[in-house]
Amino acid sequence: MKKAIHFGAGNIGRGFIGALFSESGYHVTFVDVANQVINKLNEEKGYQVKLAQSQEETIAITNVSGINNRTHENDVIEAIQQATYLTTAIGPNILPLIAPLIARGLAKRITATEDKLYVIACENQIGATDILKQHILDNLDEETKTQLEEKICFFNSAVDRIVPIQNQDSLDVLVEPYYEWVVETTEDIPPVTGMTIVKDLAPFIERKLFTVNTGHAVIAYLGYLAGKTTIDETLGDEEIVREVRATLKETGAYLIKQYKLDEAEHLAYIDKNIERFKNAYLNDGVTRVGRAPIRKLGPEDRLIRPATQAQKAGLPYTHLANAVAAALLFDYPEDEEAVEIQEMIREHGLAETLQKFSGLAEDSDVTKEVIRHYKVLQG
Ligand SMILES: NC(=O)C1=CN([C@@H]2O[C@H](COP(=O)(O)OP(=O)(O)OC[C@H]3O[C@@H](n4cnc5c(N)ncnc54)[C@H](O)[C@@H]3O)[C@@H](O)[C@H]2O)C=CC1
Numbered sequence: 213m214k215k216a217i218h219f220g221a222g223n224i225g226r227g228f229i230g231a232l233f234s235e236s237g238y239h240v241t242f243v244d245v246a247n248q249v250i251n252k253l254n255e256e257k258g259y260q261v262k263l264a265q266s267q268e269e270t271i272a273i274t275n276v277s278g279i280n281n282r283t284h285e286n287d288v289i290e291a292i293q294q295a296t297y298l299t300t301a302i303g304p305n306i307l308p309l310i311a312p313l314i315a316r317g318l319a320k321r322i323t324a325t326e327d328k329l330y331v332i333a334c335e336n337q338i339g340a341t342d343i344l345k346q347h348i349l350d351n352l353d354e355e356t357k358t359q360l361e362e363k364i365c366f367f368n369s370a371v372d373r374i375v376p377i378q379n380q381d382s383l384d385v386l387v388e389p390y391y392e393w394v395v396e397t398t399e400d401i402p403p404v405t406g407m408t409i410v411k412d413l414a415p416f417i418e419r420k421l422f423t424v425n426t427g428h429a430v431i432a433y434l435g436y437l438a439g440k441t442t443i444d445e446t447l448g449d450e451e452i453v454r455e456v457r458a459t460l461k462e463t464g465a466y467l468i469k470q471y472k473l474d475e476a477e478h479l480a481y482i483d484k485n486i487e488r489f490k491n492a493y494l495n496d497g498v499t500r501v502g503r504a505p506i507r508k509l510g511p512e513d514r515l516i517r518p519a520t521q522a523q524k525a526g527l528p529y530t531h532l533a534n535a536v537a538a539a540l541l542f543d544y545p546e547d548e549e550a551v552e553i554q555e556m557i558r559e560h561g562l563a564e565t566l567q568k569f570s571g572l573a574e575d576s577d578v579t580k581e582v583i584r585h586y587k588v589l590q591g
């Protein structure tokens with residue numbers, strides 16, 4: 213049986229990527245630090261993926277097991293020897309932490325087999341696999357690096373499926389029915405059900421990140437400010453729906469210009485995604501979708517990059533600036549990054565905060581527009 217090793221047995225790991233490998237006839241070894249999940253995977257050897265929709269539909273996932281990478285490093289290295297695919301869905305900030313162990317597994321593998329291994333990071337981040345690859349290379353000597361280039365293939369990808377926080381007592385995962393997994397390669401690679409291959413990922417990942425993720429983030433931050441709990445509840449507020457659509461028209465104008473997209477098709481894509489967000493069966497919390505605001509306010513991420521790109525192209529970005537202001541007001545005390553932003557604003561002010569986390573010059577037009585909106589939202 214073909215094997216895949218997947219880092220991160222969380223929502224996307226079990227509910228999307230691991231599930232697709234299992235459906236494609238692979239044995240999936242999940243690697244995670246969550247002992248409870250790993251033990252359950254080894255005891256139950258399967259779980260259900262439940263579709264968040266009115267009619268009940270579940271998919272049985274079989275042929276799975278788990279390894280705890282904190283306590284069983286050698287087992288992870290062994291599993292890397294056996295795998296055809298190595299994937300991650302672990303969070304962009306965790307990639308540097310798992311890279312040293314992956315590097316050890318790859319160093320052993322390239323001396324033992326000519327078989328190719330395909331590495332794909334499935335994270336909400338532009339160039340996540342390139343970033344993972346760099347962290348892996350940083351842990352290898354020059355000779356191993358050269359051998360690695362011949363035998364290990366690294367492909368960037370875009371992953372799109374909404375998977376909310378789950379009941380932690382069960383391995384079962386509730387997911388939205390829709391999904392898209394786009395992988396960039398020109399090679400012929402072993403087929404995986406549900407994987408779409410493209411030669412150039414840039415338009416796909418930017419379209420996805422700056423529509424699905426920008427839209428979702430706007431709802432989360434405005435919803436949080438309005439005292440809402442879930443995404444669908446927030447979208448019951450027509451004023452917020454208008455603001456989301458206006459923001460996505462701004463990212464859309466940039467995407468249409470940059471990638472020569474068909475305008476009508478892109479507007480339909482925006483509408484489709486707003487409908488996806490309204491799925492009440494997901495019961496998706498604004499604090500999950502708004503999580504990790506420092507990452508979300510990063511220069512290349514879903515709010516800042518479309519704003520700075522729009523500004524450079526002479527396109528409007530005022531609704532994006534409003535979204536950034538709302539993100540700066542996300543003071544959820546259980547989110548470490550939200551707490552850090554609030555401390556930074558208190559101690560150093562807004563302009564310095566945006567300079568530090570978003571790479572914006574303190575006197576830039578985007579910064580000025582964000583500060584203007586911040587004052588309005590703050591009331
Ligand atoms: N949930 C969603 O709807 C979507 C999430 N994504 C992306 O997928 C990635 C994963 O997101 P989720 O599955 O929602 O997160 P999650 O929190 O459900 O899963 C992450 C898993 O990684 C594990 N982990 C954390 N640190 C680790 C370490 N050092 N070593 C091994 N395992 C570790 C955690 O225990 C957890 O099981 C993120 O990059 C996210 O942006 C992308 C599309 C949709």
Ligand SMILES: O=P(O)(O)OC[C@H]1O[C@](O)(CO)[C@@H](O)[C@@H]1O
Nearest residue numbers: 336372373374424425428501503
């Ligand atoms: O997973 P992140 O990057 O924290 O952001 C949450 C976002 O990603 C998703 O999980 C889906 O791509 C959405 O639910 C949301 O837009």
